[in-house]
Amino acid sequence: MENQPKDFWDKADIVFRPLNGLLTALAVGLLGYYTSNVLRQRETRETNERVYTELMSSREQAESALRKDMFVSIIQSFLRPQSASLEDKMLNLELLAYNFHESLNLKPLFVHLQKQFEANGGSQKADYSSRLTNVAREITTRQMVLLEQVGKKFGRTVDIDKLRSSPGGLELEAETLTLDGTEREFMLSVLAIDPKRRELTMELGVRTPKESPIVRRLTFHVSYYDFPMIDNTRLSRDQRAAVVLNEFGDSGADMTLVLFPGSYASLKEKVSYDEVVEKLRVLSGSGQ
Structure with missing residues (x-):
């Protein structure tokens, strides 16, 4: 059989054939290095996360x-x-x-x-x-700064002279607030005032139109020593309402009503079974 002249591809095959093994070895080496590097980075990240978690846990325990x-x-x-x-x-x-x-x-x-x-x-x-x-x-201000960010509020001013001339109490202008899709109407009345203790006797009326036309009423005292996260009224749908006294002077008093989620109430507050069921129902209905 006569030797046929080698074309370009035959010559290329002779040149590059020895390189196949080298390229394969290089590819395997690079793949191994990349895999090893990824595993090493993952291990380092998991170690850092574990150390951070342990440090935070130790810090919380110390605090x-x-x-x-x-x-x-x-x-x-x-x-x-x-x-x-x-x-x-x-x-x-x-x-x-x-x-x-x-x-x-x-x-x-x-x-x-x-x-x-x-x-x-x-x-x-x-x-x-x-x-x-x-x-x-100052404590009231601290709590209100937080509650105002997550809730709704309105303010009212009490004229002491008007209150004294109103034997049955002074009814303030009503206000409607909406929080998390729930609309409520709030009605405040001042029944009595104690200048020495700088304390007001209040009546709060709350009506939630979508739930009931009935106005829920309750009477309470409010002074500088009543803090909204502690002294508040429990409402439906895991919400709270609180009245705080901002200023008390010879001629009048300034107050604020804040409506906020129940999760921001005092740590001593226990969530009722009905509230848990209602929360689960809302989450289920929203597809969360």
């Missing part, structure tokens, strides 16, 4: 332990009144209020210290009372 020790120490100081001066009690209340105002009803303690300051404050009685009021108003 919880610190808050527990602080709470126990402060409470014990109030249980031993003979060993604490008025200044110590005021300082302990400030620590308690600033650190635990979202989970404790501090109104009884504020009222108790107010009476002690009036009885034993001497020349510093006015200073202690002013300090007590400032703490309460």
